[in-house]
Amino acid sequence: MVRHSRRRSSTSFRWFPVPAAKFAPWLPLALTLLLLAAAPAQSQEPEKTESFVYRGRVFNGLDYTDTFYPPSVETIYLLANRENILSPRRTRVTFRPLTGVYEADWTSMNRTVAGELEILSGNEVIATVPQQSHGIQSHADQGSVVSLPTGRYAVRVRADDGSIVPGSQKQLVVFAPRRQGLGYQMVPQEGWIRPAHTDDPADVIYAREGAVLYLQPYVAEEYNDLYYTRLEDPQSQSGRKDHWTWVHVRPFERAGDLILDFGQTVKVLAMPYRVEQLPGSRLGYKVVDYDPVAEERPPDFVAYQLFVDAHHASYRLQLQDADGRTVLGSQRQVHRVPEVNSWALYFLAGLPTTVGVYLLVSRHERLVTGRKALPPESNGHELWQ
Amino acid sequence: MNRVDTWRFRWQLARTIGRRDLHVAIYDIRLYATLSATIAIAATLLRNDVESIQGNGFVILSNPLLIPLFGAAVVSSIYLAVASTTTVARERERGTLEVLFYGPVDAVAYLLGKVLAQMGVYALMVAVYLAALALYALIINFVFALNLLLAALLSVATTSAVVTVGILLSTLHRSVRSALLTLLAIALAFLGVQLGHDHVCSLTSGMARGDYNPLLLALQTLFTWLDRIFNSLSPLAYLKRGFDVLLRGSVAEYVLTMGLSLLYSAVAFGLAVWTLRRKGVR
Amino acid sequence: MIQTDTLTRRYGNLTAVNALNLHVRPGEVYVLLGPNGAGKTTTLLMLLGILPPSSGSIRLFGLSPVPGNYYAIKRRVGVVGEKQHFYDDMTVRQYLRFFADLYAVEKADERIHSLMEAVGLSDCPDVRPRGGSPGMKQKLAFVRALLPDPDLLILDEPTSGLDLSGICQVRQLVQAQSQAGKTVLISSHILSAVERTAHRVGIVHRGRLLSENTSAGLHARLAGAQQIDLELADPCPDLPQDLARLPFVRAVEGPTGENARRFTVHLTGDTDMRAQLSRAVTVQGGVIVAMQPKEIRQADTRVTITEGDIPRLVGQTKARAAA
Numbered sequence: 010m011v012r013h014s015r016r017r018s019s020t021s022f023r024w025f026p027v028p029a030a031k032f033a034p035w036l037p038l039a040l041t042l043l044l045l046a047a048a049p050a051q052s053q054e055p056e057k058t059e060s061f062v063y064r065g066r067v068f069n070g071l072d073y074t075d076t077f078y079p080p081s082v083e084t085i086y087l088l089a090n091r092e093n094i095l096s097p098r099r100t101r102v103t104f105r106p107l108t109g110v111y112e113a114d115w116t117s118m119n120r121t122v123a124g125e126l127e128i129l130s131g132n133e134v135i136a137t138v139p140q141q142s143h144g145i146q147s148h149a150d151q152g153s154v155v156s157l158p159t160g161r162y163a164v165r166v167r168a169d170d171g172s173i174v175p176g177s178q179k180q181l182v183v184f185a186p187r188r189q190g191l192g193y194q195m196v197p198q199e200g201w202i203r204p205a206h207t208d209d210p211a212d213v214i215y216a217r218e219g220a221v222l223y224l225q226p227y228v229a230e231e232y233n234d235l236y237y238t239r240l241e242d243p244q245s246q247s248g249r250k251d252h253w254t255w256v257h258v259r260p261f262e263r264a265g266d267l268i269l270d271f272g273q274t275v276k277v278l279a280m281p282y283r284v285e286q287l288p289g290s291r292l293g294y295k296v297v298d299y300d301p302v303a304e305e306r307p308p309d310f311v312a313y314q315l316f317v318d319a320h321h322a323s324y325r326l327q328l329q330d331a332d333g334r335t336v337l338g339s340q341r342q343v344h345r346v347p348e349v350n351s352w353a354l355y356f357l358a359g360l361p362t363t364v365g366v367y368l369l370v371s372r373h374e375r376l377v378t379g380r381k382a383l384p385p386e387s388n389g390h391e392l393w394q
Numbered sequence: 395m396n397r398v399d400t401w402r403f404r405w406q407l408a409r410t411i412g413r414r415d416l417h418v419a420i421y422d423i424r425l426y427a428t429l430s431a432t433i434a435i436a437a438t439l440l441r442n443d444v445e446s447i448q449g450n451g452f453v454i455l456s457n458p459l460l461i462p463l464f465g466a467a468v469v470s471s472i473y474l475a476v477a478s479t480t481t482v483a484r485e486r487e488r489g490t491l492e493v494l495f496y497g498p499v500d501a502v503a504y505l506l507g508k509v510l511a512q513m514g515v516y517a518l519m520v521a522v523y524l525a526a527l528a529l530y531a532l533i534i535n536f537v538f539a540l541n542l543l544l545a546a547l548l549s550v551a552t553t554s555a556v557v558t559v560g561i562l563l564s565t566l567h568r569s570v571r572s573a574l575l576t577l578l579a580i581a582l583a584f585l586g587v588q589l590g591h592d593h594v595c596s597l598t599s600g601m602a603r604g605d606y607n608p609l610l611l612a613l614q615t616l617f618t619w620l621d622r623i624f625n626s627l628s629p630l631a632y633l634k635r636g637f638d639v640l641l642r643g644s645v646a647e648y649v650l651t652m653g654l655s656l657l658y659s660a661v662a663f664g665l666a667v668w669t670l671r672r673k674g675v676r
Numbered sequence: 677m678i679q680t681d682t683l684t685r686r687y688g689n690l691t692a693v694n695a696l697n698l699h700v701r702p703g704e705v706y707v708l709l710g711p712n713g714a715g716k717t718t719t720l721l722m723l724l725g726i727l728p729p730s731s732g733s734i735r736l737f738g739l740s741p742v743p744g745n746y747y748a749i750k751r752r753v754g755v756v757g758e759k760q761h762f763y764d765d766m767t768v769r770q771y772l773r774f775f776a777d778l779y780a781v782e783k784a785d786e787r788i789h790s791l792m793e794a795v796g797l798s799d800c801p802d803v804r805p806r807g808g809s810p811g812m813k814q815k816l817a818f819v820r821a822l823l824p825d826p827d828l829l830i831l832d833e834p835t836s837g838l839d840l841s842g843i844c845q846v847r848q849l850v851q852a853q854s855q856a857g858k859t860v861l862i863s864s865h866i867l868s869a870v871e872r873t874a875h876r877v878g879i880v881h882r883g884r885l886l887s888e889n890t891s892a893g894l895h896a897r898l899a900g901a902q903q904i905d906l907e908l909a910d911p912c913p914d915l916p917q918d919l920a921r922l923p924f925v926r927a928v929e930g931p932t933g934e935n936a937r938r939f940t941v942h943l944t945g946d947t948d949m950r951a952q953l954s955r956a957v958t959v960q961g962g963v964i965v966a967m968q969p970k971e972i973r974q975a976d977t978r979v980t981i982t983e984g985d986i987p988r989l990v991g992q993t994k995a996r997a998a999a
Contacts, residue, residue: 081602109600197451207454211643213537215443216452246599252642317452322535344535348448351441354533357526358434365426372421375802396744403747403780410777418765489761495726496757496821497778498750500743675726 057103061122061176062113066094066150069241070186070230070258078243079111084180086240089159094143096152097122097166097177110244122166122174126153128181129163137167157183186230190338191328192257193224196312199287199295208255213342216317223282223296223312226261226328226339261336265329267313269343271321281308317345404503411499411507415481416514428473429519433526435469436462440530457641458536459527460545464637466523467549470516471556471630475577478512478560482670483573491675501670505561509663512557513550520546541640548636548648551655555629558662565669584624591621632658677702677828677859678723683732685718685883692718694883695732700861702827705854705873707862709894709989710880711981716863717758719880720832723861724755737827751779754821758833760813762805768792769801772819779824791819795845810837818849829853831862847873865981867894879989886990894989902943904953907966911936918960924949927980937965942980 065076068091078085079102087093099122101114121140128136138153155164166177192208198221207214208229216222231253232240238248267277281299283306299308315326328339419425439462447453482505485491494504524546531538560577567573594617598610625631632655639647678700685693693715700706708716721727723734725741737752739745762771769788776784792798795815800808805816814837821829831850835843850873853860862874877894879886908915916928919941930939943949950967957964981989 079602081600104601106597106601109596111600111602195452195454200450205452205454209456212454212456213458214452214454215447215458215536217448220451222452244600246595251638251644251647342537344537346444346447346535347533349444349533351444354437354441354530355434357529358430358437361426361429361433361522362423365423368421369423400744400747406780407778410774414763414766414774418763421765489759490763492726493757493761494778496724496753496755497775498747499778500746676721 057101057114059099059118060102061174062098062100062102063177063179064096064098064152065243066096066152067240068093069237070232070256074241076241076243077111077113078179079113080176081111082179082243084182084239085164085243086182086184086236087155087157088240089183089185090156092154092156094150094152095126095155095164096140096150097124097126097174109246121151122168122177124166124168124174124177126155127165127167128155128157129165130160135162155181157181159183159185182236184233184236186232186256187253188231190229190231190255191261191336192227192229192255193341194227194257195225196223196296197221198223200293206255206257207341208257210338210340213344215344215346216315218317218319218345218347220317221296222315222317223310224267224315225310225312226264226336227257228259228261229255229257231255261328263331264336265331265333267315268327268329268335269315270325270327272324277313277315279311279313281311282314283309315343317343319345321345403498404500404506407499407503408506408510411494411504412510412514415508415511419477419511419515420518424473425515425519428469429522432466432469432519432523435465436523436526436530439465440534440536443536444534455536457539457541459531459538459542460637460640463523463527463542463545463549464633466519467545467553467633467637468630470519470523471553471633474512474516474553475556475560476574477515478508478557479563479573479577480570481508481512482561482564483567483570486567486675487569495675501667505565505663505666505670508561509554509557512560513554516550516553516557520549541643544648545637545640548640548652548655549633551652551659552629552633552636554659555632555655555662558659558666559629562662562666562669565666565673584628587617587620587624591617629655629658677704677737678706678861679735680719680723681733683719683722683734684730685715685722685727686730691883693722693729696880696883696885698878698885700859702859703854703857704875705850705860705862707864707874707877707891708880709864709867709877709981711986712865714865714880715883716865716880717832718883720755720830720861720863724753724830725750751824752827753830754824754826754828755830756814756817756821756832756834758836760805760810760817762813762816764804764806767802767804768797768816771805771816772823775820776823781823784823787823787825788819791822795819811839811842814838814842815845818846827858829858829860831860833864833866834862835864835866867981879986881986881990886986889989902949902969904941904943904950905966905968906930906939906941906953906957906964907933908937908939908957909963909965912957912960912962915939915957915960915962919953919956922952922956924952929980 060080062080063078063085065078065085066073067076068088070088081104085095099120100118102111103114104111123140125140126138127134128138138155140151140153142151143154144150160183162181162183164177164179164181166174168174190208190210192206194204194206195214196204206227206229208231214222232255233250234252234254235248235250237254237256238245264279267279269275269277281301282296283299283304285295285297287293287295301308323342323344326341326343328336330336440458443453443455443458482491485494491504524542527542528538530536563576563580564573567576590613594610594614598614632651636648636651636655639651678698680696680698683693683696683698684691696715696719698708698719708719710716718727722729723736725746734741736749739749741749763774766774772788772792773784776788781787789798792801795818797812797815797819800812805813808816814834829850831846834846834850838846850860850862854873854875874891876888877891878888911931913931913936916930916939919925919928919939924943926942926944928939928941930936932938941953943953948969950969954964954967
């Protein structure tokens, strides 16, 4: 008798422990059951609980805003080298599943938590900031002023009795803009759209022939998208750490002329304009020239007017400052988009299928011709050589 | 035969097999239908841009042709995923695989030829897309930027990951039907995990962990891990990442994504060779 | 040319090839003869490197089939498999050109043209093989195998499905290759005119090489074997199985012919068993309308080798072989 080894042969080799064909039908069912199981969990609404929170008055590059840091927020984001106020409080907090945010019931409870704010770098306390009354932008508040260079820190409140207030420890990310640039806020002459912004020099302004646009230059700063989003809304779940976002921080006040480069250059001056609301059911607005002599009220805005004519398919614009120097980052390309029968764009899409059908038909014809030449079965007289 | 001669001969075999498969693909109407469909998608996206410009007077765009190219790359990847998943299984099913291995064809040369053919098809598709986009850019007066060429180059690397995974799946199966079912199952699993992850995260969005229902916490943990695993295993995730990197203009991440895609492809190719050797050609 | 040493292949508990020691000399025509399931094709697949052996060794052209020798070996081998598989999308010319490129055949177009002329395929280079007859497909497979002018030609069941003229053509091919000094290894379960050209025949049964003999010696063992052609009045579908159980019946072929009423019964020994056969058919409910005995002669086209033939071929009685 021959003993055979129990080594698995290649014909019984399986890559997966269970054939995919058997497994596949059950997977959607399993996932659906899991997700349905999660549904009852959603209906459980947390109660209002008394919690330690921070209330903030923070600078966002343009001005100060009020922020709120419930226990769910583990990290506070602040701009570097700016005064911000962090105020430790106790209040009643409740979670709203519909909005996905915690809300503070300040009216029922709004108690200041006594103690000093400690700022740590690593495990070392680098600053201790007492709470004081402050006025920022005519808004009086009680809290600790925090102004730090860029870096990662931690904050906590040390109570008067020397203990750390539970729930007060949070991470602190202090950040600065990656770069500064010049952006434009743009509106068309009439319409019903929000102003558009162009902040990246790689942006291209595409406009139709005859469009009249108004450009207002702004100083723009580029921030980390995640940090800036959480700065403005600490409970926000959006924002990506690997993305960057431009923020218009203030108008560019030393603006000179806008230079349009068609090959030859044209200067455009900044002029005042006013906005007329269009009456009745038309909705929208219209930008009209401002006559300083005739008008009683001041202009609504000052901007550079850009007229997209039929003669120039594309050109470059850039801003000069009051001293006539080109402002870095102010260059933009303008492209005139012609009126195109949109459906004509689909014509190109049909070409590949046309080519494919032609190739197949011509090959089929070649094969049909060849098949007709198929000889009768051999009669055995051919000799092998 | 020394190693150099072996690889030289292997390369010649791969080219012969690749040329044949490429020839088959060129006479496949589905290739042209895919090209037409993707160009139509690009036309639709660009038409929307043009109508928006005509309606609003202006629009600010930085990479208007990048999104259509991304759409084309995704659709092409799906086409190639199906083509590469069926290629080895079909030959095994029909018996032509065994006939090939009667001759001086080994697993490396054979599969390399398959990869070359699929990548040749993709290169052809990319050339057509770039030509179509260039023509559209001319008609609409959109900027045909350098980063489109970089995106096309990146998509070749990420598509090689799709192709090698498809070929790996194909080596596992003896019939086209079971190979396609497996591909479908994997695609549905990816989709299911993504949807599950998004759903669970929407339930827990903003909630402090202490307020979670334990089941919800467990589900969130499970789906987060599954999502991470699937994202690192999905070739299409590399494509998406690559285009995202281009939009953000990060050169270092671009190079990293290309490198990771090529490494992924190499690993999948190695596994495919190993599988074909273990499973045999019958 | 071919040397195997205790070559073995197992599939779980089944041993398909069992310690096979095969030695085929250069320039020899060697036939591996045995019934279906004897392990012949498995042996060929192991020689070609398509199936890995469970144990044992192989040497082809004095080289072991390690990865470094893979191309050196395979480039010198031409194979015609049992079943022919072609690409649906390729014409005959394209198919042969593809394989010529794989083998790196020099002056490929000339070589293809001359081989196609030789086999009678020169009039149909632009047709697809799938539309052709079995004979045409077989010819195409031979041309493919001969493209690299191989030193070793391996044929798996080369006469399966061929008619007399096809068998003659294959025989001429084998003889021509042998005269050119090539080695031919044939695997077959049919002893036909082709196998009779062999210098040596190895009898394979249940994975073992039981004996080797010359073609003439083998045929002498089979000489005198009887064959009776039967025609029944009505179809009798269970008859072949019932007759095959009889001790004096070696094999039953059929049914064939109009309404599936014809059978060929191969008998053991040289005693006249017509009466016993007739009685057996009647017991099973069959009505014989014609019975034609035939003795197998040297020139007979084909004899299908079955399990029952093994003892005779190896030189044992049936009873001893069963033990």
